[in-house]
Amino acid sequence: MSFIREGELTFIERFFANILKAGPMPKHVAFIMDGNRRYAQKCHVERQEGHSQGFEKLAETLRWCLNLGIREVTVYAFSIENFKRSKEEVDGLMDLARQKFSRLLEEQENWKKHGVCIRVLGDLHLLPVDIQELIARAVQATRSYNNDVSESLLEKCLYTSNSPDPDLLIRTSGEVRLSDFLLWQTSHSCLVFQSVLWPEYSFWNLCEAILRYQMNSSALQKARASYMDERKRQQMAKDQAYVRKKLQQEGTASHEDPVHQQNLLQQYTAMREERIQAFLQALEQKRVDFLDRLCTASA
Ligand code: IPE
Ligand code: IPE
Ligand code: MG
Secondary structure, eight states: OOSSOOOOOOHHHHHHHHHHHTSOOOSEEEEEOOOHHHHHHHTTOOHHHHHHHHHHHHHHHHHHHHHTTOOEEEEEOOOGGGGGSOHHHHHHHHHHHHHHHHHHHHTHHHHHTTTOOOOOOOSOSSOHHHHHHHHHHHHHSOGGGGGGOOHHHHHHTSGGGGSOOOSEEEEOTTOOOOTTSSTTTTTTSEEEEOOSOGGGOOHHHHHHHHHHHHHHHHHHHHHHHHHHHHHHHHHHHHHHHHHHHHHHHHTOGGGGOHHHHHHHHHHHHHHHHHHHHHHHHHHHHHHHHHHHHHHHHHO
């Protein structure tokens, strides 16, 4: 059987889905799937059974998302902090993750036909070593490189950079915190905290979360757009200040010439773009090497 459960919505679910789809739909939804152990306790089953049902719920939820036209889903299945749990529980969770995610990856060719792309990431969506290297490079570089380091560049260094930020983040089980999940990427997302335990999550819980997103979506979009504009404006102001200073230092007669200033600004931004691309390519290569080493070590 396929990991993402194939199947259609019921009549009433389809009816409601169509009503929802008339409004703005989130393109990318992130889930913090929490409450497996409380569910196991509540239902008097083994803890591992709670985790297993949690993975089953993920399969079901992915199908609902697919039926609702949500093509991108990111899930928090395990955190670095979770390694502090008992060895037995960690091993059980790792076994489940290995089984379920490898099935999902095997099926990805099939899901690509539906426009679904599957990526399984670790918790390392922000690798401290990358950031250290980035800052070290900027420090070593001449003053002209100061402008290279910006929020936009830091964002491009994250593992999640080739995917848009989540529009909606859902955490189940009534816990109102992010537990270090996608902290940067959710600054303009709609955050929805629901009291239902993850293995009991239902299609209607998902609809409720989407409705809450819809009620807030125009405010979120405005906030995101104005943040992006401000970021561009700040970068432009920094570049212009740099070019003006450089021209003044040169002390040539042309430093007052706006056309000359404009040309220099264009050259300066193009050169920065080249440096950044080179840096990002090197970073990507480092990641590929790191993952290769990891796969070889665990093979
Ligand atoms: C979430 O459920 C799953 C993982 C963290 C792996 P929990 O295991 O945190 O269950 P609760 O929150 O203790 O009920
Ligand atoms: C949260 O795990 C992350 C996942 C659901 C995978 P926990 O349930 O252990 O979260 P905290 O540590 O209590 O915030
Ligand atoms: Mg928990």
